[in-house]
Amino acid sequence: MTVASVASPPPLGLTLTARHVTYDGITLFRDLTLDLPAGHWTCLLGISGVGKSSLLRLLADLAPAGSDYHVQTSDNRPLTDRVAYMAQQDLLLPWLSVLDNITLGARLRRQPADTARAASLLEQVGLADFRHRRPDQLSGGQRQRAALARTLMEDRPVVLMDEPFSALDPVTRLQMQDLAATLLDRRTVLLVTHDPLEALRLGEQVLVLTGPPASLTSHPLPADWPAPRAVDDPRLTNQQGALLARLVHQRPAGAVS
């Protein structure tokens, strides 16, 4: 491992205020506030269709037109160009090699690609020998590793991840969680997931999104419990039960408050 890739940009904290956001004519968020503490992992948990991804997309500036929201950063500068994005699909371009895929950002911005850094990142995700392969020659886990390397290559202080590991088999998923936790340490991360175990392993703050109307509640975590947590930690099992119960017993959609 080289030192070059470890040096990360200074941590950046965020507060997102979604004043009024509609999607397909239906109000999704009204006066919802999301805090992302600087340099920490926030895991956003919720059932399907509750609007987790839509909330993340506001931060990625991928919001539907006409959305009324505001992002306040800890250094008061705009968030534009300081975000990296990782989705459930690896989004690798099938006509490019792994190396060319992870340097895509530079080419899109007409900047010279730092191939030395790219090579070192590929080494860190364990794909050093695969740099000239095409994505269709990789396994699902390897492809997601390449996507992680591409995310790291962007070297942004804020990383938004939308269910990045949900398509992987359980063991590969655990390995990817550990790898991501190591490599994205001290960044401001928002991880959207529907997997309570994933949220509990990685989250330094675990938020549950319920609705409609959408509201966020923080799930309290035991003190002195640093992430990433070992998968065989007994506290994880207890917490997972509590969290699942919270998800199952949330107010059903459309109920009168």
Added chain:
Amino acid sequence: MIRRLIHILVSMVMTALLWQIAYLAAGQQDYLLPSPLKTLTTAVLKADLLARHALTTGAEILLGLLGGGLVGVASALLLASFAPLRRWLVPVLVISQAIPVFAIAPLLVLWLGYGMASKVAMASLIIYFPITTAFLDGLSRTAPGWLDLAQVMGGSRWTVLRHIRIPAALPSLGAGLKVAVGVAPIGAVIGEWVGSSTGLGYLMLHANARMQVDLMFAALLVLAGLAITLFWVTDRLLARLLPWRATTNE
């Protein structure tokens, strides 16, 4: 590979067999339908003549593909880049396709003369539409996830077009090209029928008028061979150049 050759060989023999049966059933009237053997003999005996005319037709087809392909690709890029243009020009494109190319063939000969130019124009016209629509379709169907990623990465409209939308649309363009390669010979031959002094279409018309039906069939055979070869080469080339086109991503 050998298996495929055997398949091709078997289907060719089967076709010849059916042809022979039809020939026998029709009462062996060589001036209506020559036997496969007679056609083949004529093809070999008149190889020089056929080759000369095939060269003309082949050149017309290739130049037509080049011309129609380039203009089609340029049109699709232009239409994909400017939405207002798309609103105004796509209907025009569709209407233009409703006019049969056959109907304007005499006009093209009148305007561009008896030579190759009018045939190249015919072939270009006939392939322009499949190329343009296939490529435009590919350009407007880029996977939304890729566009999201590119936007977060700070790509501009042009770099996204260059690095994502165009390469992503190449398999569609390839599919359009395969259609184009199939119809391009029609354009060239119709052009030759309307007015020319060389080419396989001319040779067929000429032979027909002189009741040399065997020569006409031989010309037809060469034309079919030309078209099949062209299609096969295109298919191999696409497989070589776009090895990922069969893989489903997104």
